[in-house]
Amino acid sequence: MKHPRTVRQQITPVLALTTVLLVLTGFLGVLSAYLSYRSIVRLTDEIRPASESNAAILQDLSDAQTSVRAWVLSGERETLETYEQGVARLPRHQEALRTQTAGDASLETLVEEQEKAAEAYLRDYAEVRASTPGGPGTYDPALFGLGEERFDAVREVNSQVADALEQEVERTRARAVLRARRTGIALGFFAVFGVVATVSAGGRLLREIHDPLEHLESVVRRQAAGERDARAALEGPRETRNVARALNDLADESERSRQAEEKVAAEIRALDTARSDFVSNVSHELRTPLTTLSAIVEMVEDEFDGKLSAAHQRMLESTQRNVARLRTLIEDLLTLAQAEQLTPGLREVDLCRLVRDVVDDLRLNARRRAIRVTVTAPSEPVLVLAEPGQLQRVFVNVVSNAVKFSNDGDVVAVIVDQHADEVDVRVVDHGIGIPAADLTNIGGRFFRASNAVAGQIPGTGLGLRIVQTIVNNHGGSLSLDSVEGEGTTTTVTLPVVEPDPDTRTGADSSPG
Structure with a gap:
C-alpha cells in the first residue's frame, strides 16, 4: 500500500526548484553587475585618463608653439615663460600616457610615435628658435616651414591616439551592451521557466493540499449547521488525513456526548418534575394538619384565656409563632414550585x-x-x-x-x-x-x-x-x-x- 506523502514532502521539491532558480538568477545578476562594473572601471580609470593625458600633451606642445611664435614676433623674453612651462609639463604627461596605455600594443606604438614626433618638433624647431634672438627681422621662412611640418606630424599622431582611445571606448560600451543583453535574455529565460514551473507545481499543490482542506472546511461548516452525520473523507497529504480522522473522531464523540447529555437532561427534567411534585404534594399534605393545628391552638387560647399560668402562656405563644412560621414556609415552597414551572x-x-x-x-x-x-x-x-x-x-x-x-x-x-x-x-x-x-x-x-x-x-x-x-x-x-x-x-x-x-x-x- 502506497503511503500518502506529507505536506513537507510535497512542498520541498517546489521550494528546492524555486531556490535553485533564485540562486541562478541572483548569480547571473551579480555576474552581470560585476562585469558592468569592470567595464565602467576601465572607462573611468584607464581610457578616460589616457584621453585626458593625450589632450594634455597636445596642449603642452600647442602652448610651446604659441609661445615661440610670440617670441619671434616680439623678441620679449617673458613670452618664452609659457614655452618653458609647457616643455616642463610634457614629460609628466607623456609618462602618464605610457602607463595608462600599457598592455595595448597598438596604442603603445602610437604613443611611442607621438613621443618621437614631439621630440623632433622640439629639437628641430622649438629649441632652435627659442635659443636664437627674436623680434622684428628675425623671421626665418625655412625654419618656420620646418616647424609647421614637425608640429603637423605631432598633431596627426595625437589625433590617431585620440581616435584609438575613442574606438576602445566604443568597443567597451559594445561589450557592456552585449553582456547586458545576454544577461537579460538569460534572466528572461529563467523567469519564464520559473513561472511555468511555479504554476505547474502550484496547480499540483492546489489539487493535493487545498482541495482536501476546502473539503474539511465544508465538513466543519456542515457539522456546525447541525448536520450530525457529516464526516470528512480521508484524502490528501498525511497531515490532512490525520486532521480528517481526528475531526471524524471528534464528531463521533460529540454525537455520543450529545446523546448522553440528552439522556441526562431528560433524567434531570424528570427529577426536577418529581421534586416539584414532591414539594407541592408535601406542602399540600402539610397544609391541612397545620390548619387544624392552628385552629386547635386558637381554640385553646380562647377557652383558657386568662386561666393559663405565665409558663403555659409562653408555651402557647411559642406554638403560635412556630405554626405561623411553618405556614409561611409551606406557602413559600408552594409559590416557588409554581414559579419554577413555565408561566402561562x-x-x-x-x-x-x-x-x-x-x-x-x-x-x-x-x-x-x-x-x-x-x-x-x-x-x-x-x-x-x-x-x-x-x-x-x-x-x-x-x-x-x-x-x-x-x-x-x-x-x-x-x-x-x-x-x-x-x-x-x-x-x-x-x-x-x-x-x-x-x-x-x-x-x-x-x-x-x-x-x-x-x-x-x-x-x-x-x-x-x-x-x-x-x-x-x-x-x-x-x-x-x-x-x-x-x-x-x-x-x-x-x-x-x-x-x-x-x-x-x-x-x-x-x-x-
Whole structure:
C-alpha cells in the first residue's frame, strides 16, 4: 500500500526548484553587475585618463608653439615663460600616457610615435628658435616651414591616439551592451521557466493540499449547521488525513456526548418534575394538619384565656409563632414550585399601577414601625407582559424585605424608571444591609444573611429565590447593591411592550 506523502514532502521539491532558480538568477545578476562594473572601471580609470593625458600633451606642445611664435614676433623674453612651462609639463604627461596605455600594443606604438614626433618638433624647431634672438627681422621662412611640418606630424599622431582611445571606448560600451543583453535574455529565460514551473507545481499543490482542506472546511461548516452525520473523507497529504480522522473522531464523540447529555437532561427534567411534585404534594399534605393545628391552638387560647399560668402562656405563644412560621414556609415552597414551572397566561400589565397597589397594601405594616414607603413612577402606564399574580408576589417580597430590614423611622423608596425598551424598579432602603461575604450566596434556597440570622429577624430564606425565579420567567433580571450597615438597593429589570391603542386604558394590574 502506497503511503500518502506529507505536506513537507510535497512542498520541498517546489521550494528546492524555486531556490535553485533564485540562486541562478541572483548569480547571473551579480555576474552581470560585476562585469558592468569592470567595464565602467576601465572607462573611468584607464581610457578616460589616457584621453585626458593625450589632450594634455597636445596642449603642452600647442602652448610651446604659441609661445615661440610670440617670441619671434616680439623678441620679449617673458613670452618664452609659457614655452618653458609647457616643455616642463610634457614629460609628466607623456609618462602618464605610457602607463595608462600599457598592455595595448597598438596604442603603445602610437604613443611611442607621438613621443618621437614631439621630440623632433622640439629639437628641430622649438629649441632652435627659442635659443636664437627674436623680434622684428628675425623671421626665418625655412625654419618656420620646418616647424609647421614637425608640429603637423605631432598633431596627426595625437589625433590617431585620440581616435584609438575613442574606438576602445566604443568597443567597451559594445561589450557592456552585449553582456547586458545576454544577461537579460538569460534572466528572461529563467523567469519564464520559473513561472511555468511555479504554476505547474502550484496547480499540483492546489489539487493535493487545498482541495482536501476546502473539503474539511465544508465538513466543519456542515457539522456546525447541525448536520450530525457529516464526516470528512480521508484524502490528501498525511497531515490532512490525520486532521480528517481526528475531526471524524471528534464528531463521533460529540454525537455520543450529545446523546448522553440528552439522556441526562431528560433524567434531570424528570427529577426536577418529581421534586416539584414532591414539594407541592408535601406542602399540600402539610397544609391541612397545620390548619387544624392552628385552629386547635386558637381554640385553646380562647377557652383558657386568662386561666393559663405565665409558663403555659409562653408555651402557647411559642406554638403560635412556630405554626405561623411553618405556614409561611409551606406557602413559600408552594409559590416557588409554581414559579419554577413555565408561566402561562401572560398579558399586558400596568407596572406602575401594580407597584402602587403593592405599596398601598404594605404601608399599614410599615407604619407600625414609623417607616414611610414612597413611590416615584411615571404618570403614564408602563406596560409589561406578565402574569399579574406572580409579578405582584415579586414586589410584595422585595418591598416587604426592605421594610423588614429597615430601622424604625426609616424611609423606603420605590422608583419606577423606564428607559428605551426596559423598565427598572428600584427598591432602596437604609437598613442593616448585607455583609459582603454573603452577597454571592443571596438568592440560594434557604440562605439567609448572617446579620439577619444574628438579629433573629424572621424569614424562610426563599423570598429572593422566588423573586429571582419569577423575574427570570418574565425575561427580566434581578440585581442587588448592598453595604452592611448602610442599606440595600434591589433592582428588578423587565422588558417593556408597546401598548395596543385599543387596550391602553384597560391594562391589567390585578393578580386575579
